[in-house]
Amino acid sequence: MRKARLGQMYLRLTAVYGPQQWWPAATSFEVIVGAYLTQNTSWKGVERSIQNLAAHGSLTIDGVRGLPDEELRQLIRPSGFMVRKAAALKAFVTLLDREYRGSLSQLAAEQPETARVKLLALPGVGPETADAILLYALGHPAMVVDEYLRRIVTRHRLLPAKATYSEIQALAIDALNESYPEGDRNAIVQHYNEFHALVVMVGKTHCGPTPKCDGCPLAEFLPISGPFLK
DNA sequence: ATCCAGGTGC
DNA sequence: GCACCTGGAT
Numbered sequence: 001m002r003k004a005r006l007g008q009m010y011l012r013l014t015a016v017y018g019p020q021q022w023w024p025a026a027t028s029f030e031v032i033v034g035a036y037l038t039q040n041t042s043w044k045g046v047e048r049s050i051q052n053l054a055a056h057g058s059l060t061i062d063g064v065r066g067l068p069d070e071e072l073r074q075l076i077r078p079s080g081f082m083v084r085k086a087a088a089l090k091a092f093v094t095l096l097d098r099e100y101r102g103s104l105s106q107l108a109a110e111q112p113e114t115a116r117v118k119l120l121a122l123p124g125v126g127p128e129t130a131d132a133i134l135l136y137a138l139g140h141p142a143m144v145v146d147e148y149l150r151r152i153v154t155r156h157r158l159l160p161a162k163a164t165y166s167e168i169q170a171l172a173i174d175a176l177n178e179s180y181p182e183g184d185r186n187a188i189v190q191h192y193n194e195f196h197a198l199v200v201m202v203g204k205t206h207c208g209p210t211p212k213c214d215g216c217p218l219a220e221f222l223p224i225s226g227p228f229l230k
Numbered sequence: 231a232t233c234c235a236g237g238t239g240c
Numbered sequence: 241g242c243a244c245c246t247g248g249a250t
Binding site (some may be wrong): 034035038039040041042043044045046063080081084088124125127128129132144146147148170196197199200202203204209 | 233234235236237238240
Binding site (some may be wrong): 040041044045079083084085176 | 244245246247248
């Protein structure tokens with residue numbers, strides 16, 4: 001079964017890489033800023049942008065709200081797409097102000113499905129960013145699907161190349177659900193958190209645009225052998 | 231010089 | 241399917 005295979009791959013990644021502890025000490029808002037800024041960009045640039053905002057005293061909801069567009073753009077410049085991302089961050093704060101009294105806690109208290117719909121309606125928020133915010137900032141059990149997970153499941157022939165975001169997400173949810181059926185809500189969130197972090201780890205190391213299967217902890221799970229895989 | 235990174239939108 | 245911005249790596 002495909003979900004069982006993916007579940008075993010998760011166990012293997014855990015054994016090899018160990019706990020990743022993503023976004024451990026950040027505020028929820030900082031996590032959200034990171035989720036926006038990291039889109040199609042290296043984390044290095046995001047760190048600089050975050051640092052710029054912090055140094056400017058603007059790494060808060062009030063800070064972003066009070067920042068002129070052009071100023072916000074310059075602060076987040078290192079993470080690219082500054083015009084788009086500045087507008088997107090502003091739009092997020094506006095949603096917070098208009099529907100959640102400017103409070104992340106209020107948004108976190110919203111039904112997860114409803115919050116997801118609201119987030120997806122925002123500019124600059126697609127399914128991955130929405131799920132990353134739900135999981136890492138709001139504490140909901142949202143499975144994050146990124147390009148690495150897409151490559152992993154398609155290259156391992158767990159799903160066809162044209163698999164959609166929701167199809168990949170469903171497979172990953174089934175895999176973890178089967179591996180950890182007894183988990184309570186908090187345990188599920190921890191597993192989703194760790195799963196995505198491990199996917200990024202193995203992805204960065206072995207599953208880029210050109211696969212590097214030598215030494216990959218998941219190589220033994222390949223259907224036949226590596227070289228033919230694109 | 232070219233590739234590409236924890237995608238999104240037209 | 242492709243443009244979008246920037247900075248580090250190949």
